[in-house]
Amino acid sequence: MxxxxxxxxxxxxxxxxxxxxxxxxxxxxxxxxxxxxxxxxxxxxxxxxxxxxxxxxxxxxxxxxxxxxxxxxxxxxxxxxxxxxxxxxxxxxxxxxxxxxxxxxxxxxxxxxxxxxxxxxxxxxxxxxxxxxxxxLRVVRELLRMARPLEGLADAAVDLPEGYTARTFARADEQTDTRAALEADIQAWAALNARAFATHAEQGRMTAADVRARMAEPWFDADGFFLVADPEGRLVAFHWTKTEDGEGEVYVVGVDPDRQGLGLGKAATLLGLRHLARAGLTRVTLYVDGDNAAALATYRRLGFERISLDVQYAA
The missing domain is CATH 3.40.630.30 (Gcn5-related N-acetyltransferase (GNAT))
Structure with a gap:
């Protein structure tokens, strides 16, 4: 111009x-x-x-x-x-x-x-x-993008506490009972996500409608959306993966605040990484807040390294 x-x-x-x-x-x-x-x-x-x-x-x-x-x-x-x-x-x-x-x-x-x-x-x-x-303006928040190769993760061992179980998100089809199961998963996930990210500006505000909107996106795959339940069947952790343009992403991992310290974050993360590796992908990325020390420690132990940085500015 x-x-x-x-x-x-x-x-x-x-x-x-x-x-x-x-x-x-x-x-x-x-x-x-x-x-x-x-x-x-x-x-x-x-x-x-x-x-x-x-x-x-x-x-x-x-x-x-x-x-x-x-x-x-x-x-x-x-x-x-x-x-x-x-x-x-x-x-x-x-x-x-x-x-x-x-x-x-x-x-x-x-x-x-x-x-x-x-x-x-x-x-x-x-x-x-x-x-x-x-x-x-000055920097008030940092969001790190991290990545690691998926080589060797197709057979990763996933250790859950005794009595805890993992499954994938309910699938949408024309069966009445399946639609009911899907809606139950949407509502349970939204409630857990709100608890897990109560202090997070964006993630904690995701609603059931936001889940449905993402389910309509081409990248959504119920087989890559993992839910972990406690022995009573209550949803306590999850890992929602994303695959787009030939690359995997740890879209979001969440753990019930009442179940911290049980290794559920690592286990849920490995469930998704194993799935992405078995899908034939070669690299996985994720975003994590720079002040989330616990998540950063988990991801670094799992071999993730920083590749870029988003920053938020304010007066």
Whole structure:
């Protein structure tokens, strides 16, 4: 782009399908330019959400063709859950429209809505850290991405406490009893996840509806979703794996706070790693908060090493 005119900002509680598609394309182009995803999976899923807690800030150039109510094509986007400042906003600017103050304008719109909002920088690439420094922001949270090869894990031994059992998530089909079992698993998982991540800004707020939304994604596989129950049949731990683009991911591992110290986190993790290895994958990744010492220790003992870092900034 050789000339930049003033951007037009529009704040919406929901997006049209055309706008959501434009934002996805914008995120893809930014990811191609930066070598790191511009928007998280959670935000991409929320592009199609009904009006509610989410605020979408769209930036387009004055003039040009109409794009779902915007003036010109969408060249910048910010997402915010205005009910939870700690969840963190996300901002993406088209590669050809950077260094013209558009990121600052989008951040200004976000902080007008929530003055103490936070913002994520995926990969913490130099342009993002430079912008944060210029904006007077500091790092308040770190999210590590870790990885390890899956070689040798296809026959990994999984040791559960006596009386504890493991199985996979219920499958969806047309049978009434199976649908009932599936709904029971969804509700039990959501309750356990809320307990396990009670202090986690994003994960702890996942609902049964969020599970159903992910079940509709192409990557969802019930055979890669492991549930661990105690001798009374109560769900106490889980490991939800993800496979996408030929790579495995420890999507989320959770343990009931009342059952910490029994080795359930390690056992649940190994259940998923063994499954991914048997599926023929060669590498697995995961995300973990930098201040989660217990999880970091478990993953390091299992051979995971840091490969990148996401950071969250705040004033």
């Amino acid at each position: 050789t000339e930049q005119t003033s951007p037009h900002l529009e704040i919406r509680t929901s997006l049209t399908p055309a706008q959501a598609a434009e934002v996805r394309d914008l995120a893809r182009r930014a990811a191609d330019a930066d070598g790191v995803e511009a928007l998280s999976e959670q935000t991409l899923l929320h592009l199609d959400a009904a009006p509610g807690a989410h605020r979408h800030v769209l930036a387009g150039l004055e003039g040009g063709n109409d794009a779902g109510g915007m003036h010109g094509a969408i060249i910048g986007y910010a997402h915010l859950d205005h009910t939870d400042p700690e969840a963190g906003a996300e901002i993406v600017v088209a590669p050809e429209s950077r260094r013209h103050g558009l990121g600052t304008a989008l951040w200004g719109a976000v902080t007008d809505l929530v003055p103490d909002a936070r913002v994520w920088a995926h990969g913490d690439v130099p342009p993002a850290s430079a912008w944060a420094e210029h904006a007077g």
